Amino acid sequence: MTTPSAPQTPEQQPAAPAKKGGALLKKVGGIVVAIIVAVAVKVGLPHLTGDAPVHAEAGECVTVTGPDNDPKVDTVDCSSGKPDLFKVVKVIDDTFDVNQCGEQLSALAQQLNSDKFVLCLEEVAAK
Template sequence: MTTPSAPLTPEQQPAAPAAPEAPAAPSKGKKILRKVGGVLVAIVAVLAWKFGVPYLTGEAPVHAEAGECVTVTGPDNDPKVDTVDCASGKADLFKVEKVIDNTFDVNKCGEEFAALAQQLKSDKFVLCLTPVPAK
């Protein structure tokens, strides 16, 4: 049989684990940077939505070339132009006879053409159109 060991004195007791330190409060500079960063993220998100979504969804103006056919839909103050096959036989089909860049002046197409002013990013242009008879 063995003899039990003597009880430990307070100095011999194992040290209690230290309490975890509370995280330091963020400095005022870090708080300001977080707020500015949040505002910048919000601004970028709004700009991406405003300028990116129309191009991703196909709602952006089409910069058609002379010889292509287009359909024009929507109201007169906000027409939507889509390029299509000239042989499609769709209603409201127009052939682009010429494109006049760097202007919104629809009078530059003359009396013989229908005209449609468009803007694609910073490019502004007028499409001079003739109707394609339905087949």
């Protein structure tokens, strides 16, 4: 005759098998995070923070602020009367050659992702 074993305490009981849904959710979550990081790197964090160069079109107005070696360019309404207001006369793509704007216009070389371009600018008189 055998003697029944003593009941097991909760610490001694075998662990229940882990649910597979939790592991799948963690894996999918990790992939989503990796995609978000990849997009942030590809697009560039300046785009997310609003510090990206502006690829303005001819006829638009921009303000140019900041130091000469790192200017900040924002598009604005041409009638805004803001200081440092310039009208984009033309945009020259695929170059950093500011001399292509000529001597009568100011020029600002910019890069947005792999696009490089020069904004040829004419100062708008303050009102």
